[in-house]
Amino acid sequence: MTEKLKLATASLCGCFGCHMSLLDIDERILELVQLVEFDRSPFTDIKKIGHCDIGIIEGGVANAENVEVLREFRAHCKVLIAFGACAINGGIPAMRNQFELKECLEESYVDGIGVYNRMIPDDPEIPMLLNKVHPIHEVVQIDHFLPGCPPSGDAIWTFLTGLIEGRPVSLPYGQIRYD
């Protein structure tokens, strides 16, 4: 038997919707685990990534930790995938790019309605925010893109099975969606 492919996943600046949608392949997940072994992923709770065949990234890059995780994935994965709207173009979090970071923080922690103990958090454990939210292809080389907010379970299945079997992926109409 050929060895299973290793798959790692991470959520950067996303809402976890893409990961939830990955679970939306429903019982096909049983087929998937015949083909791949999950490495670092919120599904396994493995925190350190090993050498992987496929890396899936949900979410854009909004803070210093996102940059670190993304670079680590790039260094450890043969094929890296931008998964979902936020990874591809920053998505909803990138709406903050219309404002200065300072304005966003002040609105959330100082001037916002109902805020008490008004101060901008500066604990050293909190990753530094970047001035803007970036699509991940602006930080590392990306091999494949799967749009959708989130991509549907069916789109994910079409895409992953094609990729794993090493054939060109062609998504039927309705599986390419930007929303």
Next chain:
Amino acid sequence: MSGEKTFILDGKPIAFEDGDTIMDAALRAGEYIPHLCHNPEFTPHGSCRICMVEVDGRQVSACTFPAAEGSGVVNDSDQLTAQRRSLLQMLFVEGNHICPGCEKSGACQLQAVAYYTGMLALDFTHFFPRRSVDASHPDAVIDFNRCILCELCVRASREVDKKNLFSISGRGINSHLVIDSPTGKLGDSAFAATDKAMHVCPVGAILPRHTAYNTPVGKRLYDRQPVNMVGDVAGYEETDER
């Protein structure tokens, strides 16, 4: 039939009349040439470049180029699809198109043409320009983040509404839509809900108020069928189906 003039579009003979552009004849014959700034109700503009086709080996915009007897037109080729995809990507990155947060999503022609060309990603660096939203009018909102400068509202207001309320100002990357009113705001202009210009925007830039998210996901114009089958969003905007 004798006397009928034709040209060849992707191997098919297409009949045309004197004065027709390639786009006019193709539309009448039910052949789809991808486009964004074209609407047969207004003077062709030729600015979005999505409808570029090859006529006897030379690229021209189908919406402005006259149909000619016996000419060979290529519309459907891998190279043209790739070129269209790149143009669409540029339109996406030079504005702010966050589809999951846009009420036009699902019935947006920019999105639909991008689906049609199989656009999966944006290969360019995003500009994330800072643009404003004009919510000064009681019946419509203009979100400049999504304007693709197609001038459809400009032409509708000039040619049908006879109000000439819109224009493109500035050059190159600084081009932007401006409104003719003392304050530059839509609310202070002569714009009315009954204007043609209210219903021609192919994207979520000019949005009628009070109708947002009326159509459930799955029933929106481009949810089930591609743009080459269901056509432009402008016609749909004016029907009661939505």
